[in-house]
Amino acid sequence: MDLCVLFVFIIYLSYHKTYSGLPPHLRKYARGPNVCVEQEVYGTRERFFTQCVGRYLRTICERPTMFKFECCSGFEKVRGKQGCTGIKPLKNLVETLQDLELTEFSNVIGQSGVEDQLANQGAYTVFAPSEDAIQQLSIPEQQALLSRTADGTPNVFYHVAPGRLNFTGFKKNSDYVTLYKDEKISVQKYSYGVATVNCARVTKANEMATNGIVHVIDKVLSPLDNQRDLAEKVFGDDQFSQFQLALFVADMVKTLKNKQHLTVFAPTNQAFAKLPNDMLDRILQDSETAKKVIEHHIVKGVYCSDSVIIALGLKTLDGTRLLFRCKRSGKYIGNAKLEQMDIVGRNGVIHAIDNVLIPDSVKTVVDMADDLDINDLVNYARNANLTGSLTDGEDYTLLAPTDKAFKKLPAGYRAALRTQPLAVGKLLEYHKLKGKITSNDMIGNHSLYHGDNATISAKIQVNVFRNGNVVVGGAKVEKSDTYCKSGVVHTIDKVLIPEEGSIMDTIITDPNLSTLRLAIEKAGLSEMLTKPYGQFTMIAPTNRAFKSLGSWEKKAFEKLTPGELKEFLERHIINRMVLKCGFSPNSVYSIKSRQGDSVIFTQTRSGSVHINKKYRVQHREEIMANNGVLYKINNILKCSCEPRIRSRR
Structure with a gap:
């Protein structure tokens, strides 16, 4: 009995392996040995044969496929038998x-x-x-x-x-x-x-x-x-005359002549005619720009037009990747359509395309405004006649607020950016950093500098969280490491505004934190919370929190020595900036305070932050300072150092 079950199981596995590539409604037509399938692309004469029942593709180049079944090579039908069991004799x-x-x-x-x-x-x-x-x-x-x-x-x-x-x-x-x-x-x-x-x-x-x-x-x-190399093919075709000139400027003719197994996506003259005049001039006159553009059009390996039936990513000589796609309307590389395909040479293949593929490395920030969703930033700079600060000069890093980030600003500040060039200039200067700073250079609990010659002395704090978010100056980096002609761009979700005051300054100016201010001064923590460019998180109990203490708890609080009071207040201070974007809704973020007890942060789906799961922060957004962040709560955190003192609410 066991042997029978094993035999049936082996037959099932063999059948499943053979026909699992087909949908269930087609498997019955392919039963039996030596049956091959032909997939025909609907609306074309394209046919794809398999050596045996192969992988089922619902679509090829966005067109549905139809199936036909026939005997595999060398086999024929035998009447009364499933599949193709008859073997044909070989011929010459x-x-x-x-x-x-x-x-x-x-x-x-x-x-x-x-x-x-x-x-x-x-x-x-x-x-x-x-x-x-x-x-x-x-x-x-x-x-x-x-x-x-x-x-x-x-x-x-x-x-x-x-x-x-x-x-x-x-x-x-x-x-x-x-x-x-x-x-x-x-x-x-x-x-x-x-x-x-x-x-x-x-x-x-x-x-x-x-x-x-x-x-x-x-x-x-x-x-x-096979008698002419790729260079000879390009220079023998008048539709590539502009591409020929770019090859000379880039000094890359030898690459197409000597390197083996290349694919060249060659823009036609009409493609070059679509370029803005300044970009065309740079490609045809500047050797560095020309080389970057040419390398962006060359791929190692031979990729004929039939190599793609859905989509695949190709790595170009400049190290970037392009998507090679087959669509109903034709074959595409990036945003360019293949107009003439499969010009075969001795060392590869050429495809004529209808657009010049411009790599980010030769674009200015202005050129990339649409791609990066930073049109507002570019428009403010243009209105203030300051686009040169985004396109000229030595290498820099730009922390570029997105259009959504600008919409979060108060209407009065946006109006000032539209009418006051000086305000735009300060904004651009604060968001520009000297040198190319990549995401790998952004280390948590460190600061970014504007450079020795900058008029802004403020530093931008960097925080890195377990969920992968990188935060600079309280703004989350949404898209990092976009290289452009002048450096590298990181888009961020907030407009950075230099914080002039410290955590202590914020506490002093807030009448609802007057009791906390007196306690901090008594405990000798004022200097620490005033010193700029720290990385603190302050859980700030409001006056209401202190009023909620019972009479004997108030007396116990008032009797604390400066040392005891310092330890109690350090229960509310964390030696790291904790920001909302560092922990997702319904997750739990736990971190130790300076005193040693843990502080637990949670966030609801609506964006409200809670401390220790039950104390709700009294404001939607973080209160940023030049040395950290502050959260106000109407409660006092229970401390293991002083268990007698705790909020009753």
Whole structure:
């Protein structure tokens, strides 16, 4: 009985592994051995074959797929049997081409006078163009396919390679010698089982013959593809004249000539015409800018247009990544559409695109305003004739408030920014730091400086929290490390306004904290809370909190010595800035006070902060100071140092 169960289980696993790539409603059509599936892209003539029941793709290039089932290569149906159990006898390459109904290519073989060699010698691998591929050739192209070289080598031999080259052995960036004067073809293997030969897609693979293998491809291969490198291809095409000039300025002609296995996304002249005049001038006149732009258009590896059937990320020579997508409307790299695809060269492939891809490293902050959502900042600078401070000068770091951040400002302050250039100048200066400061340079409980020549002496405090948030000057960094021409930009969710007062100054000026002020002065903590550029969090009990004490608790509080009072107040002080963005709603953030007892911070979904889970902070936003942050509560925190003193509310 156990053996029977085991046998059934093995059969189930085998079936599940074989057909799990298909949806349940299609599996019944593929039952039995040696059944292959053909996925046809709806509305096109594109077809994708599998060696066995392969991965189910609902869409290819945003178009739905249809399925057809047929016997795999070398098998046939047997009446009364599931699947394809009949095995066909192997035939030679010529006969195999005829069985595949490749009549046009079979005729080319016969007219070229190589039929006997392909029938009786080998072993060879034949990359056979489909019927449609040959029928689409012009008359000169058909004649070229049938012609021979001066030494008598038939051009059709560029489709024939010595040896058996099995589809499973294809790899990325593989070159194979052909019978055509030992010229090479470039074979690429991509995801989803897609493979290309000189950018002709293999539509049906591994058709076995007695003296070799046949792979059906969707284009005719030309020996001319392998006779010129990418540089020669670019400079031989007038639609790339602007790109040619940029290559000269960048001194990168040798790269396209000598480096192997490259993909070049080459903007056409019309693409360059779309650029603003200042950007076009910089690309065609400044070598550093030109090099960065050119490198942004070149990818290591050969990526033919058929390499992408959904989307994939490509890394360019400048280290950035571009999204290569296949959409219903065409193929796209970044925001550029491929206008002419698969211009094959000896060392790679070129695609003509309709937009110049500008890397962030050559853009100014003004150029990037839309991408970074900092239009308000740029507009304030433009109205004040201060855009030069964002585009010129040495490397700097910009903490750029987003448009939403500016909307949080009081209406009066926004009005001042619109009408007072001096206010805009101070704002820009406070948000600019000398040198390139990346997110890796932002260390918690440290400060950022504006530089020796800055007129602003205030420091910007940095805090890093467990949830990954980095906070600068009380503002959360939303998007970090965007490189631009002049440095690096970090967008933040608040406008930074220099805090002129300390925590102690805030306490002194707040009449609701007068009792706390007297206690701090008695305990000798005034100097610590006045010293600028600290990293303190003050849990500030209001006068109401002290009034809530019972009569004997008040007497106990009043009898505390300065040392005891200092320890009690340090229960309300933390040696680190705790900000709302450091802990998410419904999470618990626990940290020890200077006295040693823990302080627990929680936040509701509405944004209210609670201390020790029950004492609600009396204001929505943090009260920032130049040496930390303050939270007011109508309670006194219970301290292990003085258990007699505690709030009754």
